[in-house]
Amino acid sequence: MNKAAAPHTLNFDTGWAYSPAPESTDHVHIEDQYKLFIGGKFVAPKSGKYFDTINPANEKVLARVAQAGAADVDRAVTAARDAYDTDWSKMKPAERGKYIYRIARIIQERAREFAVIESMDGGKPIREARDVDIPLAAAHFFYYAGWADKLDYAFPCRTPQSLGVAGQIIPWNFPLLMAAWKIAPALACGNTVVLKPAETTPLTALKLAEVIEAADLPPGVVNILTGDGSTGAAIVNHEDVNKIAFTGSTNVGRIIQRALAGTDKRYTLELGGKAANIIFADAAIDQAVEGVVNAIFFNQGHVCCAGSRLLVQESVADEVIAKLKERMQTLIVGDPLDKNTDIGAINSAEQLERINAYLDLGLEEGAEMFQCGGKNPDKGYWCQPTLFTNVAQSHRIVREEIFGPVLAIQTFRTLDEAVAKANNTQYGLSGGIWTDKGAKIFSVGAKMRAGVIWANTFNKFDPTSPFGGYKESGVGREGGMHGLSAYLDLH
């Protein structure tokens, strides 16, 4: 059944092209300038500084946002502490739950607006923002709202106690969703929050501040500070913060862990990944190919749990690679706001540079690169979906997280070899198994050292499911009941 030698290929350069189908932006209102959200009000930064946030698809400035300095962080932590002491920690848990439900409902009501802004500010396709990011963000608030008055049942025979003020620093790949992952469990457990969105994607967090205002939360329960790495550092190092939750790169995670050593601050870190998808010869090949495409090209590959390595059993390798290449020809790269776009803009110039450096490196290392040769728009940051074949375990494109639409493909002969290669990485966030045999799923899954293993699917998220990594992919779990314990003292 080896189909590599087949000379018959399909032609997807069809005369029938889809006309542009842009999502309307008429209903979206973005202010020229945003202040910091502290103590329930938008206040000017004491630093006096602002910076631009741009649309990576056309490099146009969307808004100016405040740069929170150390004094602003201090003000926000103080507001959070006051809110914790006077309101939030004293409130009946069922009441806390009502507020969180309210946030969830308002996000649902404003879902379209959030989806469009997420796409404009971050470059992701509107289809994903609309179908994945925003509904999941609302789902997280709904899910954790339900836990607020049931913590005793989540941890029977223990006495769950809130921690206090949580400092939360989130990345640019799923801005609103990561805010929801952080804020929802923290509030449900009775903590107050100081949240910093990423420098390149602050807008939906600021819109979330509007939602929190509209939901009438007691002032200071949620504070949102925009800024760069120095703002994040000020939050991490503030002495009145009880818990740090960080999602981002492994390098920054290391710095944070070092900073927290010797303090009594609790922390959870969700860091990088280099996940392997393993396709066995007995898999449903067409669905596996589709799964691999979604695993690496979802959100331009800006996904910590992306399936950035493919391990494919040698007897089906040629078929899988040929089918991947054909499937890639039907991926539409372009305007993130077009409803038919599959792959949007790279989040920032800096990230594009990083990805391109890896493409050069891959070629330098002797790997074979495949791209479909589509034309990039003139403005903005773009990377065509890319495959590397003829790679070895020692290649840096196999070992290091690229965080872009770049897949490294290797083959294997035996199950043990597949598992060994999958595990031979500094990371351990996720993995995928593709086989028609149920028993193989369990035997391989048990041997893979990664926090999330998907079988015959990939990149499936649900608020009820814990998420987190082994090794340098992080510390702690978010989501599900596990996600509650990260925000509680359990005596």
Add this chain to the structure above:
Amino acid sequence: MAQMAKTVVMIAPKPDQAPRVDQVGVDERVARFRSRSIKKASKVEALNLVLSQIDLTTLEGQDTPGKVRQLCQKAMRLHDSLPDIPHVAAVCVYPMMVAEAKKALGASGIKVASVATSFPSGMAPSEVKLEEIKLAVGLGADEIDMVISRGKFLEGKYQEVFDEIVACKEACGDAHLKVILETGELGTLDRVRYASLLAMQAGADFIKTSTGKIQPAATMPVTLVMLQAIRDYYYDTGRMVGMKPAGGISKAKLAIHYLVMLRETLGEAWMSPDWFRFGASSLANDVLMQLQKQQTGIYQSEDYFSKD
């Protein structure tokens, strides 16, 4: 020597020679096709293509020569107030009506397709089925839509099913053979995939989902699995096989999503009535209504479109 080669070809493929299919993954892929937004020029182009790919069908016990003549008239002149629209691909009738349809369609270029092989159940001896095909072809049918013996297939008598298709193909002579799998009775996508392979290897020119007499008829997941079977068969042999979803496609929007699926699975070569057909009776009018709306900006009442 040639005889020997033929003997080898005549062995039916075994079920495990067909790749596995994962229902969940198929459904997800279909959802992606359905999320494509087809607007403006691309919509008009698609609507015209859909019209040209329709097998306008009447398969009722109450069919009369008069009804068939009306249908043929519609097939040739879908809607005169819309100039520059194509005619349909074929008119699909029972063998008894082939001669009438052939006469009515004349030199229009529209094909006459006839169901045969004891449609829709296929519950007749092989000899009777072959006779029926020969009769329909003799009356002028350009295309034969046969049904496979689902009972034998589900009993595991694959070689018998295979042999019957081979014999039907032979009985067709120059007429094109469409093989109806009746996927609504096969139960699983794995069986759909295998039955597709079986039919193609036995010589099918087209594979077709359904008779339209059983629910579910054509669905997008079933059609996707069959398109993928066609693609793999093409990779292996270089022979193109056509696809015909039939039954249950009555809205233009759904038909366009089928075209999206076709385009992204098999590519440009299949985007023509030679390789893709819709078996449908009421689809044409909905497409016409949409085309009229594209021109005038308003939807007209269905009373403005002829029902035949």
